[in-house]
Amino acid sequence: MKIKKLAGILLASGLLLSGCSSSSIVQEDGKDVVASIKDKNILADDLYSSLLTTPTGKSAVFNFALEKIIETYYPVDDDMKSYADDAIENIESQYQSQYGDESETQLESALAQSGFENMDDYREYLIQSLQYSTLIKDYAKNNFDTVFEDYYKQATPRYLTLIKVSVADMDNPTTEEKEKLKEVKALLKTDKDFGEIASSYSDDDSASAKGELGIVDTTTGLSSQYGEDVEEKAFKLKSGEESGEIKGNDGYYFLKCTSTDKEKMKKELKNVDLNSPLLAYDSYMIYLAFNTYDLNYGDEDIKKQITDYVKEALKTRDENIGGNN
Amino acid sequence: MKKLNLSKSKIIIVVVLVIAIVIAVVFGLTQNKSSYASKISDGSQTFISDKKVSVTKQEFYEYLLDNYGASQILDEVLNTIADKEITDQKEIDKLLQERIKTYAQYSDGSIEEYAKSLGYSSAKEYEDTSLLPQVKQELLRKKYINENFDSLMSEFQVCSMKKIVVSKESSALSIIKKSTSEEEFDKQMKTYDDKGEDLGIITKNTTLDDNLLDKLGDLSKINKDGVYKDAIKLSDDSYAVVFMYNTDHNKNKDEYQETLASDGDVQTKVESYYLKKYEFTVNEKKLKDAIKEISSDYID
Numbered sequence: 001m002k003i004k005k006l007a008g009i010l011l012a013s014g015l016l017l018s019g020c021s022s023s024s025i026v027q028e029d030g031k032d033v034v035a036s037i038k039d040k041n042i043l044a045d046d047l048y049s050s051l052l053t054t055p056t057g058k059s060a061v062f063n064f065a066l067e068k069i070i071e072t073y074y075p076v077d078d079d080m081k082s083y084a085d086d087a088i089e090n091i092e093s094q095y096q097s098q099y100g101d102e103s104e105t106q107l108e109s110a111l112a113q114s115g116f117e118n119m120d121d122y123r124e125y126l127i128q129s130l131q132y133s134t135l136i137k138d139y140a141k142n143n144f145d146t147v148f149e150d151y152y153k154q155a156t157p158r159y160l161t162l163i164k165v166s167v168a169d170m171d172n173p174t175t176e177e178k179e180k181l182k183e184v185k186a187l188l189k190t191d192k193d194f195g196e197i198a199s200s201y202s203d204d205d206s207a208s209a210k211g212e213l214g215i216v217d218t219t220t221g222l223s224s225q226y227g228e229d230v231e232e233k234a235f236k237l238k239s240g241e242e243s244g245e246i247k248g249n250d251g252y253y254f255l256k257c258t259s260t261d262k263e264k265m266k267k268e269l270k271n272v273d274l275n276s277p278l279l280a281y282d283s284y285m286i287y288l289a290f291n292t293y294d295l296n297y298g299d300e301d302i303k304k305q306i307t308d309y310v311k312e313a314l315k316t317r318d319e320n321i322g323g324n325n
Numbered sequence: 326m327k328k329l330n331l332s333k334s335k336i337i338i339v340v341v342l343v344i345a346i347v348i349a350v351v352f353g354l355t356q357n358k359s360s361y362a363s364k365i366s367d368g369s370q371t372f373i374s375d376k377k378v379s380v381t382k383q384e385f386y387e388y389l390l391d392n393y394g395a396s397q398i399l400d401e402v403l404n405t406i407a408d409k410e411i412t413d414q415k416e417i418d419k420l421l422q423e424r425i426k427t428y429a430q431y432s433d434g435s436i437e438e439y440a441k442s443l444g445y446s447s448a449k450e451y452e453d454t455s456l457l458p459q460v461k462q463e464l465l466r467k468k469y470i471n472e473n474f475d476s477l478m479s480e481f482q483v484c485s486m487k488k489i490v491v492s493k494e495s496s497a498l499s500i501i502k503k504s505t506s507e508e509e510f511d512k513q514m515k516t517y518d519d520k521g522e523d524l525g526i527i528t529k530n531t532t533l534d535d536n537l538l539d540k541l542g543d544l545s546k547i548n549k550d551g552v553y554k555d556a557i558k559l560s561d562d563s564y565a566v567v568f569m570y571n572t573d574h575n576k577n578k579d580e581y582q583e584t585l586a587s588d589g590d591v592q593t594k595v596e597s598y599y600l601k602k603y604e605f606t607v608n609e610k611k612l613k614d615a616i617k618e619i620s621s622d623y624i625d
Contacts, residue, residue, distance in 0.1 A: 025362040025609075031366065032363035032364055032365075033608060034363050034398065034607070034608055035398050035402065035605070035608060035609070036606050037405060037605050038603045040402075042401055044365045044386070047390075047397065047398065047401070048365045050397065050401065051394075051397050056393060056444075057389065058444060060388070064372075064380075064388050067388075069378060073377065295375050296371070296374045297372075297373055298373065298381075298382060299370070306373075
């Protein structure tokens with residue numbers, strides 16, 4: 001009796017363990033019922049079909065396939081983890097120095113505003129972004145000539161050098177600020193090299209590199225950092241031209257377009273890494289990259305849904321940017 | 326060599342223990358792979374594959390459930406409920422045409438273009454799968470609000486008010502004394518210019534000063550238009566004088582119903598009511614939890 005009881009407990013515990021998170025699935029005519037209301041069952045098959053036919057479902061088919069490609073061909077590695085950890089450490093230390101004791105609360109609030117539950121959630125997002133970027137990077141690398149041609153055509157890249165004269169209050173510059181601005185303008189009229197002036201007088205971080213910003217394109221985001229007028233002027237300059245004084249964010253700016261030489265740029269960008277501007281200028285590149293995978297589809301419907309989705313995206317790309325890839 | 330001497334009873338325990346562990350391990354592994362119990366009919370069929378990737382349709386089904394399952398189930402059951410509850414075809418058609426006209430304006434008058442911009446293949450698909458269900462949901466909410474108008478007005482503390490905020494209590498009391506009618510209060514609002522404001526219809530979910538919100542229970546019960554007898558001290562130590570208007574709720578029913586219908590909490594209340602009425606049950610634990618996370622009132 002005691003043995004039977006013990007055996008029963010053991011079996012029950014096994015079943016309990018095995019079923020601790022499962023659900024009891026009801027069936028209707030041999031098909032699984034996920035949910036129900038009076039007189040109506042929602043079958044797994046019907047739910048699948050209706051999910052698939054919504055616009056969200058249509059994009060989900062593509063996203064799922066892409067996710068599987070990324071998971072398989074670009075699995076998470078130690079470098080990605082380490083990059084994410086470094087980025088988080090950097091953010092935390094920035095918040096610590098900016099907010100002190102309040103840093104944790106401020107960071108939590110910033111994460112919540114960006115849609116992340118916590119730092120682990122954000123870390124996962126960073127790692128996924130790296131996986132995604134690596135896929136794009138490989139596409140750009142393997143199709144470098146085509147991608148570069150398109151980049152050069154679409155993103156108007158150029159080498160820019162910049163001088164910034166900081167002004168704390170743009171409506172009331174101090175005498176010192178006015179004097180510095182006057183001196184920079186005077187120097188720009190002399191034979192002194194633009195880069196040398198930047199090196200000695202610019203208040204921008206680029207001063208240590210003689211004001212060189214490197215390759216700048218229309219997706220770099222000059223306007224958010226320096227102001228809209230700075231960005232507008234930057235892409236009007238021809239090679240060798242200087243901008244003159246531009247009123248921008250937190251100061252006055254002077255720009256020089258040092259080169260728009262295509263071959264020089266191509267040579268510099270040849271080694272495509274994760275920081276390459278080639279990865280950021282075309283948000284539709286993911287569809288081009290996806291098309292390089294020779295996938296087999298389980299049925300014609302799925303095949304049509306994915307290929308139509310990609311085709312539609314690439315059509316929009318062509319309409320928007322006149323892409324030639 | 327020493328012979329292993331196990332009694333019969335010990336052998337039974339060991340065998341049962343092994344079976345229990347095997348069940349736990351096998352089912353445990355299965356669950357690690359799949360957290361859903363429901364299966365689609367051709368789930369083992371390939372979704373996509375290549376030389377390295379191999380994914381089944383069941384895996385895609387579970388991906389869809391993870392991301393959209395809870396909201397899709399709610400949509401489906403609420404649409405079914407609305408189909409049963411809302412049967413006045415003329416009313417449905419009228420509201421549908423109004424919505425088509427409104428949304429078409431977003432794409433130069435073309436509902437076809439607007440539908441395509443949202444990812445639908447045609448206007449008809451958009452109307453059938455999205456607009457019509459939305460219209461029916463709207464009518465379902467209106468139906469519930471109409472049937473429970475007084476209790477909802479009271480629960481959500483709905484009322485219409487104008488206010489003047491002044492820094493001194495004596496100024497507030499002076500305004501109250503002078504505000505013998507709505508016209509007089511309006512004159513005071515002009516006198517105090519930027520300190521006066523017609524708040525329109527407000528509810529307990531409107532963003533208001535905390536102290537004013539605390540008073541809303543009393544204010545919303547007032548059934549005669551007029552200035553409120555007390556100056557209300559606000560959280561920044563200023564004083565608000567409020568004038569209640571449209572206190573005859575039935576005379577202004579349409580406006581109040583619109584306000585209630587657009588309140589998220591009222592929407593949840595209506596949906597919860599009908600889900601319970603129609604005995605909504607969910608067999609997938611994970612989906613049930615996800616639905617409870619949307620609102621714990623949706624399901625027991």
